[in-house]
Amino acid sequence: MKYLLWALLIYLAWRWYSAAQSRKQGQAGDGHGEAAASATNAERMVECPECGLHLPLSEALPGPGERFFCSEAHQEKHAEKLRDNHRSS
Numbered sequence: 001m002k003y004l005l006w007a008l009l010i011y012l013a014w015r016w017y018s019a020a021q022s023r024k025q026g027q028a029g030d031g032h033g034e035a036a037a038s039a040t041n042a043e044r045m046v047e048c049p050e051c052g053l054h055l056p057l058s059e060a061l062p063g064p065g066e067r068f069f070c071s072e073a074h075q076e077k078h079a080e081k082l083r084d085n086h087r088s089s
C-alpha cells in the first residue's frame, strides 16, 4: 500500500513537471507567438451593405445600424432606405 502511494506521488509529480515543461515550450515558441499577434493585429474587414464591397474598417465610413460603407454615397443611400422603411411601417 505504501508503494502504491509513492507511485501515485511520483506519477503526479511527473505529470505536473511535464505540464510545466510544455507550458514553457509554448511560451518560447516565438514564431507561433508572432503569428498569433499579427492575426489579432490584422485589421477587421467590413462589408458595404449597399454594394457588398469588403474594405478595412479604418477606410470604411460608419453609418446607421452599426454598419460600414465604402463611400458617402452608399452611406446616404442606406440611410435613405432606412428612413423609407420607417415611413412605410
Ligand SMILES: [Zn+2]
Residues within 6 Å of the ligand: 048, 049, 050, 051, 052, 053, 069, 070, 071, 074
Ligand atoms: Zn458600397
